[in-house]
Amino acid sequence: MRKTPVTPVQVTGTVLTTRRVDAYHALTVVAPGIAERFRPGHFVAVAVGGARTSSLTRRVFFVHDVKPDYGGTVEFVFTVRGPGTEWLAERRARDTLDLVGPLGRPFPLPRDPVGCVLAGGEYGSAALFPLADALQRRGCRVDFVLGAASADRVFGALRARRMGETTTLTTEDGSVGMRGKVTDVLPGVIADVRADAVYACGPMAMLRGVTAVAVEFDIPVQVAVEERMACGTGVCMTCVLPVIGDDGVTRMVRSCVEGPVFRGERVRFDDVGTIPFDALGAPGGGSRHAG
Numbered sequence: 001m002r003k004t005p006v007t008p009v010q011v012t013g014t015v016l017t018t019r020r021v022d023a024y025h026a027l028t029v030v031a032p033g034i035a036e037r038f039r040p041g042h043f044v045a046v047a048v049g050g051a052r053t054s055s056l057t058r059r060v061f062f063v064h065d066v067k068p069d070y071g072g073t074v075e076f077v078f079t080v081r082g083p084g085t086e087w088l089a090e091r092r093a094r095d096t097l098d099l100v101g102p103l104g105r106p107f108p109l110p111r112d113p114v115g116c117v118l119a120g121g122e123y124g125s126a127a128l129f130p131l132a133d134a135l136q137r138r139g140c141r142v143d144f145v146l147g148a149a150s151a152d153r154v155f156g157a158l159r160a161r162r163m164g165e166t167t168t169l170t171t172e173d174g175s176v177g178m179r180g181k182v183t184d185v186l187p188g189v190i191a192d193v194r195a196d197a198v199y200a201c202g203p204m205a206m207l208r209g210v211t212a213v214a215v216e217f218d219i220p221v222q223v224a225v226e227e228r229m230a231c232g233t234g235v236c237m238t239c240v241l242p243v244i245g246d247d248g249v250t251r252m253v254r255s256c257v258e259g260p261v262f263r264g265e266r267v268r269f270d271d272v273g274t275i276p277f278d279a280l281g282a283p284g285g286g287s288r289h290a291g
């Protein structure tokens with residue numbers, strides 16, 4: 001069953017700490033309203049550029065950690081990509097940030113204590129640690145598969161080794177773990193640990209591959225997608241992607257409010273970035289019921 005989204009709040013939070021974690025930056029912000037509503041898989045939308053900026057759209061980041069300190073703190077981890085993340089990387093303790101969150105639908109948790117493989121790519125792994133925590137509190141077994149282009153971009157390897165029953169690392173350049181991609185080792189891990197479910201967060205290509213593997217093993221897979229977002233709150237339609245509903249009909253859904261977590265096999269990865277002809281309301285098309 002899909003969880004009803006929580007009501008997000010807008011907070012002007014003080015930066016508590018900034019730190020480098022290998023290739024990434026991590027910011028911890030005092031944001032009590034967001035911390036107390038947070039569930040694993042939620043993200044925050046952060047205003048960038050300061051009060052006089054021409055940068056109108058917020059930048060979105062998965063929440064990596066929340067703590068009860070100072071009434072509630074939120075940590076997110078990011079890589080510098082363009083002007084917004086460059087500006088964030090220059091923030092220092094005691095600066096203030098304007099955050100909206102928690103946003104999106106979180107990862108659904110299994111009712112029973114089952115075995116879960118958590119597959120993370122690059123900074124996407126950061127979203128999996130609060131999930132691992134929640135799963136373990138329910139008695140679930142957690143195994144990690146974390147991958148990236150190179151060793152400095154594999155996020156959270158040490159913590160995964162502490163938390164997971166097993167941790168398998170992959171890098172495309174072979175600088176740590178197995179040379180290759182998460183999807184190269186995933187079938188072996190699922191088979192070895194007899195996993196009942198897969199959760200994944202990372203680049204879209206990885207999510208597509210992880211979904212294909214889970215479907216092959218006939219086990220459920222939940223993916224947190226990373227479609228480009230502008231508002232993060234359901235207003236602008238920037239983040240739509242084609243998703244198959246319970247009725248077999250494809251709809252263009254907003255990944256910021258209906259996602260970012262979806263059942264992997266419901267996302268039409270091959271059609272992301274397009275409006276498939278058979279999507280409900282597609283120009284010149286029409287909905288087709290499956291079967």
Ligand SMILES: Cc1cc2nc3c(=O)[nH]c(=O)nc-3n(C[C@H](O)[C@H](O)[C@H](O)COP(=O)(O)OP(=O)(O)OC[C@H]3O[C@@H](n4cnc5c(N)ncnc54)[C@H](O)[C@@H]3O)c2cc1C
Nearest residue numbers: 059060061062077078079081082083084085123226227228
């Ligand atoms: C739900 C969600 C969660 C996210 N969580 C994180 C996170 O935890 N850590 C993190 O580092 N980043 C995360 N991102 C991506 C992050 O939002 C972008 O990196 C950021 O907005 C870039 O802003 P910028 O101004 O620095 O770069 P921009 O100038 O906006 O973009 C620079 C370049 O990156 C490309 N780009 C921007 N956003 C994306 C994207 N979402 N996917 C693919 N290419 C993109 C642009 O096309 C452009 O070429 C997340 C995105 C989504 C949708």
Ligand code: FES
Nearest residue numbers: 232234236237256
């Ligand atoms: S980002 Fe604006 S509707 Fe999703």
